[in-house]
Amino acid sequence: MHFVGVVSYGFYVFHMLIIARMDRFITDHLPNISDHVFAVELFLMTVPVTLVIATLSYAYYERPFLKMRKGWNPFRPTIKAAAAD
Numbered sequence: 001m002h003f004v005g006v007v008s009y010g011f012y013v014f015h016m017l018i019i020a021r022m023d024r025f026i027t028d029h030l031p032n033i034s035d036h037v038f039a040v041e042l043f044l045m046t047v048p049v050t051l052v053i054a055t056l057s058y059a060y061y062e063r064p065f066l067k068m069r070k071g072w073n074p075f076r077p078t079i080k081a082a083a084a085d
């Protein structure tokens with residue numbers, strides 16, 4: 001469950017893009033399927049692809065920024081402020 005929480009932001013960001021792409025892919029390659037089968041196909045294809053992209057986004061984009069945040073302190077006095085005291 002922790003993993004889902006870690007990648008949830010990426011899942012949120014990318015899910016509509018992936019849904020749109022998968023929708024087009026399914027309608028182009030399987031044009032004669034019923035609406036129910038289409039919905040199931042869309043769900044079964046979208047969730048894993050979005051999960052993979054969200055995981056990659058976390059690993060290579062979000063995590064480096066989160067690591068930088070740990071050492072950053074906006075209230076740390078600067079050299080000029082320390083010298084003025």
